[in-house]
Amino acid sequence: MKKFNKIFGVVLASCMTLSLLAGCGGDNNTKENQSGESQNTGSQDDTQNADNQTAGGEGVFKIGGIGPITGNNAVYGQAVQNAMQIAIDEINEAGGVNGYTFEMNFQDDESDPEKSVNAYNNLKDWGMQLLVGTVTSGPCVAVAAETNTDNMFQLTPSGSSVECVEHPNAFRVCFSDPNQGFGAAKYIGENSLGNKVAIIYDSSSIYSSGIYTKFTEEAANQNFEIVSAEAFTADNATDFSVQLQKAKDAGADLVFLPIYYTEASLILTQANQMGYEPTFVGCDGLDGILAVENFDLALAEDVILLTPFAADATDDLTVSFVTKYQEKHGDIPNQFAADAYDAVYIVKAAIEKSGATPDMSVSDLCEAIKGAMTEISVNGLTGEAITWTEDGEPNKAPRAVVIKDGAYVAM
Amino acid sequence: MSFITYLINGISLGSVYAIIALGYTMVYGIAKMLNFAHGDIIMVGGFTVFTIVTTLGLPPALGILAAVIICTVLGLVIEKIAYRPLRKAASPLAVLITAIGVSYLLQNMALLIFGANTKSFTSVVNFSGLKLADGRINITGETIVTILSCIIIMAGLTFFINKTKAGQAMLAVSEDKGAAQLMGINVNGTIALTFAIGSALAAIAGVLLCSAYPSLTPYTGAMPGIKAFVAAVFGGIGSVPGAMIGGILLGVIEIFSRAYISSQMADAIVFGVLIIVLLVKPTGILGRNIQEKV
Numbered sequence A: 001m002k003k004f005n006k007i008f009g010v011v012l013a014s015c016m017t018l019s020l021l022a023g024c025g026g027d028n029n030t031k032e033n034q035s036g037e038s039q040n041t042g043s044q045d046d047t048q049n050a051d052n053q054t055a056g057g058e059g060v061f062k063i064g065g066i067g068p069i070t071g072n073n074a075v076y077g078q079a080v081q082n083a084m085q086i087a088i089d090e091i092n093e094a095g096g097v098n099g100y101t102f103e104m105n106f107q108d109d110e111s112d113p114e115k116s117v118n119a120y121n122n123l124k125d126w127g128m129q130l131l132v133g134t135v136t137s138g139p140c141v142a143v144a145a146e147t148n149t150d151n152m153f154q155l156t157p158s159g160s161s162v163e164c165v166e167h168p169n170a171f172r173v174c175f176s177d178p179n180q181g182f183g184a185a186k187y188i189g190e191n192s193l194g195n196k197v198a199i200i201y202d203s204s205s206i207y208s209s210g211i212y213t214k215f216t217e218e219a220a221n222q223n224f225e226i227v228s229a230e231a232f233t234a235d236n237a238t239d240f241s242v243q244l245q246k247a248k249d250a251g252a253d254l255v256f257l258p259i260y261y262t263e264a265s266l267i268l269t270q271a272n273q274m275g276y277e278p279t280f281v282g283c284d285g286l287d288g289i290l291a292v293e294n295f296d297l298a299l300a301e302d303v304i305l306l307t308p309f310a311a312d313a314t315d316d317l318t319v320s321f322v323t324k325y326q327e328k329h330g331d332i333p334n335q336f337a338a339d340a341y342d343a344v345y346i347v348k349a350a351i352e353k354s355g356a357t358p359d360m361s362v363s364d365l366c367e368a369i370k371g372a373m374t375e376i377s378v379n380g381l382t383g384e385a386i387t388w389t390e391d392g393e394p395n396k397a398p399r400a401v402v403i404k405d406g407a408y409v410a411m
Numbered sequence B: 001m002s003f004i005t006y007l008i009n010g011i012s013l014g015s016v017y018a019i020i021a022l023g024y025t026m027v028y029g030i031a032k033m034l035n036f037a038h039g040d041i042i043m044v045g046g047f048t049v050f051t052i053v054t055t056l057g058l059p060p061a062l063g064i065l066a067a068v069i070i071c072t073v074l075g076l077v078i079e080k081i082a083y084r085p086l087r088k089a090a091s092p093l094a095v096l097i098t099a100i101g102v103s104y105l106l107q108n109m110a111l112l113i114f115g116a117n118t119k120s121f122t123s124v125v126n127f128s129g130l131k132l133a134d135g136r137i138n139i140t141g142e143t144i145v146t147i148l149s150c151i152i153i154m155a156g157l158t159f160f161i162n163k164t165k166a167g168q169a170m171l172a173v174s175e176d177k178g179a180a181q182l183m184g185i186n187v188n189g190t191i192a193l194t195f196a197i198g199s200a201l202a203a204i205a206g207v208l209l210c211s212a213y214p215s216l217t218p219y220t221g222a223m224p225g226i227k228a229f230v231a232a233v234f235g236g237i238g239s240v241p242g243a244m245i246g247g248i249l250l251g252v253i254e255i256f257s258r259a260y261i262s263s264q265m266a267d268a269i270v271f272g273v274l275i276i277v278l279l280v281k282p283t284g285i286l287g288r289n290i291q292e293k294v
Helices: A002-028 A032-040 A046-056 A074-093 A113-126 A137-150 A177-190 A206-219 A241-249 A261-273 A316-329 A335-354 A362-373 B002-031 B038-055 B060-086 B093-114 B141-163 B165-175 B177-182 B187-212 B222-235 B240-261 B266-280
Strands: A060-067 A101-108 A130-133 A153-156 A170-172 A196-202 A225-232 A254-257 A279-282 A378-380 A383-388 A401-404 A407-410 B130-132 B137-139
Touching: A060 A074, A060 A113, A060 A335, A074 A101, A074 A316, A074 A335, A101 A113, A113 A137, A130 A137, A130 A335, A130 A362, A137 A153, A137 A170, A137 A206, A153 A335, A153 A362, A177 A206, A177 A254, A196 A206, A196 A241, A206 A225, A225 A241, A241 A261, A241 B002, A241 B240, A254 A261, A261 A279, A316 A335, A335 A362, A335 A378, B002 B038, B002 B137, B002 B141, B002 B165, B002 B187, B002 B222, B002 B240, B038 B060, B038 B093, B038 B187, B038 B222, B060 B093, B060 B187, B141 B165, B141 B187, B141 B240, B165 B177, B165 B187, B177 B187, B222 B240, B222 B266, B240 B266
Parallel strands: A060 A101, A060 A130, A130 A153, A153 A170, A196 A225, A196 A254, A254 A279
Antiparallel strands: A378 A383, A401 A407, B130 B137
16 A cells, blocks of 8 residues: 555646646747637637647638538538538649638538537648538537637628527528518518418428428418428437328428438428329428439428529539539539538638638637628628628528429529 | 228338337347448438339349348348457447447448439339228328238248247247356347347338338438337337337327328327327336237
8 A cells, every 4th residue: 555655746747847848838839838728718818828729720710610420411411522622722722822822621420410510620730720610510519618718700601599699709601590480471471482382391490490490480471371390300200191191181381391401301202102293382492302322302392492592503603513513523502512612612702801820829710700790792692792790690682492303403 | 081091001100110120129139239221221211212113224123032031141240340359348238229229320331322312102003992981081002002011021920939839939038148148049149039020010111111101311210219119118118018019009190190180290299199108108008918928
């Protein structure tokens, strides 16, 4: 026992000495202290801490990206990753932004909040200066809390739940869920797409229930009635016979699906099996349904998506983007790709406006870009003259596409 | 009218649970272990059919045959490598933990080979089903095939257990392993045979499940596996007719609670019913019926 105490004493003493040394190093040498920087946040030496984080850039802005490359929502993450790379390559080839270039590192989160925060920490180790992400809502909320603590600028291409941009450092390219629900109800009403509407939504998903709530609110002001509203949960997302039967019994001629494409593909198949043929309308979550392996595209015929991007639009920007995307990745880009492509150009515009440089600290960079975000107006794939409010929401006109012969067609 | 549709859908869903539950209950009855990898064998069956029918473009019958063979071999290999060496382990927990390990191994292997993207499964059922009462009742071909398969499997299994030598050996081993060995029954062989039958049934369940609900991911088997396990306990684990009754009841309760109570609360209600049944009859519905034990 005595021996153990002795050893323990020595170990303890050397630990203390080491930590003392580390402390000294931090004062004099900026690089050595990097591993400890996350523990320092909020302490009085904020300015010093900021100095420590400048190590990354020699004329390069390090942009991090996070999204599901594998898992249920993989189609979204892959699209975002591909499109971001295209935008970054374009910008770098054209001489960069204010003479600086972009460098990207994209991490997989499988659409899981915990994995997403891990990915965020990995990216910080890599030296990320601003984040374009995350792709799906749940993880985005979790990561937004982290970026807020670190005061890192965050622009999510497609995180649509309200909480994604609740912090002042976060902005988004797509519409928020409430705005999507609101827009969908309005669009269905104004274009008389249906008189009796049934809704099938995922009550365990923040995205789906957010749209659902706003949709029902706005539906009261529109000239259609909601005849059935049925939920399912993530654990129960294979059998939709009951929900569809109820919609059919209620005489619904339009079924609104504010859900993701995996479940939607099952709903379309099962509706077809039971011989039920209403108009199906979905939001951006349905984007990707055409990419489900072995899915019978005939089932998706005439499905309407409220999404701000149609790949067959004929304006120069869309044509050039779609051509490039097809050359590189073989398939037609979806809305997520368009959001991500816009996101990179929005970052570029904001950096140009603010005159930010890569040697600024993460926090200073965030303040500079944040200030510029409310002043810029961007012409992108997902809208003309998009502007932002201070609470991070974009202003742009809603659009819709319909699926014809296995492709999106603008309405 | 919709009541009848719900009932038929419930029986169809329950039939899939029942076929999976048979695997759980037979293995439990004979080896006194819970094979948590059973649900993932369903998924392997689904992917086998998907590969052969969709990727290679061969006829569905060949796919089903291959799925049954591959799953049977897989079940035997798992039993031989992962479970048999642990059968005499000091703690019965060892083999339970191994089963959970095998479950994750299978899921992650599928993730590695097929990726996590959802695949749409082409139904192996070709006819479009029945329309009754002027199209107000619509029974899909998948539903009919599922319910018929369930009845055939049930009848076949009952015959096998009660009328064949191997079946009698199973009964004997489940009654008393030691005594059965003394009577000259090959206990290890009998347990292996049980795993083989259970896994073959899992392959069929996988095909039926994916045909009715055509989405396939490496996690496809997980939730139905858990529900079927509940069904097995519900009906009385270790009892073959119990698994059948438990499975079908579970499916019907699930669909009815979704239809008439709340579509979000379906799972909570299903598991609530389970708790009540177990409080009233701790061994499950047919749990005391020792003659039927396998």
